[in-house]
Amino acid sequence: MDFSRQKRMLQYFWIDKIGNVLFRLSWHLVHAIIYFCYFMMAMVHGLESHLISRGLLRKYKYLHISKINYLAIVIESEEACRTSNVIQLLQWVAALGINHICLYDNEGLLKKSKDVILDKFDGAILFQDTHENNMLLDQPCMTLEFVSFSDGKEAVARAANVLLMKYIKSGAAASNLGEQIFSESEMSEALKTVGSGGPEPDLLLIYGPARCHLGFPAWRIRYTEIQHMGPLKSMKYGSLIKALYRYTTVRQNYGK
C-alpha cells in the first residue's frame, strides 16, 4: 500500500512538473501572439499613413477643410522646444488650407519661439493683432495664436476679478446664492477684456505621450473635437490627414 501511495505521489510529481512546463510555454505563446498582433497593427498603421501621404487612398484625397475654421494644437512642453518639428507641422497644416491656428503648451515655450515661427510664414500675423473673433476668421492670411497655462485657469481668475469689480461698483442687491449675478456670456466678455478671449477651436490635436489637453483654456473647448496624435517627434503627415478627415465626418447634436 505504501508502494502504491508512493507511486501515486511520483505520478503527481511528474504531472506537476509537466504541467508547469506546459503552462510556461502557453504563457510565452500568448505573449508572442499578442506581440505579433500589435506588431501587425503598427505595420498596418504605418502603411496606411504612408499611403495617405502619397494620396493613394481615395477616401482621404478630398478633405472638406472648410469645416475647420479654427484649429488648436497642444504640444507637451518637453517637445515644445522642437521648433523645427512645430514649423513642419504648421507648414503641413497651412498647405492643407487651414489658416487660423492656436498653439498651446503649458509652460509657454512656444510663446518664446513665436518670432522664429512667425518668420517662417510670409504674411502670418499674431492673433492678438486682430480685434474680434469674427474678424479673425475673415483674415485671408495666416493667423497664429500662442497660448499657455496663464491663458487658462489664471485668465478665468482675472476675468472673475473683472466681473467682481463691476458687480461691486454696480451696487446690485442680490444677496442669496440662487440669484444669477453673472452669466456665461458676461464671463466670455470678461475673458476678452483680459486678453484671453480667443475663439473656440473646432478641432484640438494633442501631441504628447499623455492623452490629456494639459490645461488648454477650458472655457474654449466645450464642443471641440479632441484627437490624440502621439509624440511630436513621431508625427506623420498621414496621421494628420486622417485626424482632419475624421473631424470632417463628425456630426454634432450639441446635446439636443
Place this chain on the structure above:
Amino acid sequence: MLFSLHFSPPPVIAPLPFKPLSHVPHHHHHTLNMLPSTHVLKPPLCSTMEHFTLNHHGKGGEEEEEEVDQTLPLGLRREAMPRHVAVIMDGNRRWARSRDLPVRSGYEAGARSLRTIVELCCKWGIKVLSVFAFSSDNWFRPKVEVELLMSLFERGMQEDTGIFLRENIRVSVIGDLAKLPEALQELILNLEETTKNNTHFQLIVAVSYSGQYDVVQACQRLALKAKHGLVEPGDIDASLIEQELETYCSEFPHPDLLIRTSGEFRISNFMLWQLAYTELFFAQSLWPDFGEAEFLKALLAFQQRRRRYGG
C-alpha cells in the same frame, strides 16, 4: 507603442499537495501568482480573469503565503487605479434606435449599465465616479423625452436608496438643480442628506450641468463672499475658484480618467475646469453596451499610458 511591450515573467504553479518522497529533493512552495509584474501587457480583447492562489500547507520547508487581491482582474494594479473616474454616458438613444426600440428602453438599458459600473468601481477600489446624466443643452430636447428622463432619475433614486445605504455609497448631485421638478429636487436633497456620511464610495451625478455653468456659479459664490467681506476683491485666484466649484464636494475633485462612450471625441461642456490633466479615453461602444470588459480596457489603458502633468 509596439516596442513598449514587455513580457511578464511566467508565473510558477504551486505543486499539488503531497508529502515529499524521501529520495526526491524538496521543492520550495510557490503560489500561482497571476498578478502582473511592473511591465504590463497591452490589454487583451477578452474580459476579466480572476486571480487565484494555491497555497501549500504541507509539512516541511517554508510556507509562503502571498496575499493576492482576488477582486482585481488580470493586469490591473491596485496602486495605479484612478481615484476618480468621470463618464459621459453617451449613446442611449442610438442604442435604442439600432434595435428598433423606444428611446425609453435605451435610457433604461443605460441605467443598468450605470449600476454595473458603480458596482465595479466599488469592487476595484475607485473612490469617486462622476457621471454626466443630463446636460444644460439637453433641456432643448423634446419635452416628452425630458419628462421621461426626469421620471427615470426619480425612480432610480427611489429604488436604489437602499443599495446606497447598504453599500455605504455617498450620492452627490451637481448642476443647476433649480430647473428640475420640485419633487425631484426634494428627493435629491433627501438622498444627499441620508448618504452624506457614507465613506466607501462617492457617486456624483451631474444633472442640468455644464462646465461653464460650474465656473460661473463658482465666481458668483466668490462675488457674494466679497460683498460680505469674506474675500477681498482682487484676491480671487484659480485656487479660490476651485474651492467653489460643485465638484469640491468630493475628496478627489479632479477626475484622473474620463471615459466617453459612443465614439465621440469631445467633452461636451462637462467639468471643463476639472479635466485639465485628466486622461481621456474615448470608447467606441454605446453606453448601454459599456460593461466590465470595456471598463477594464479603459482602466488598463489608463494604467499603461505615460501620464504627465503640466508644469
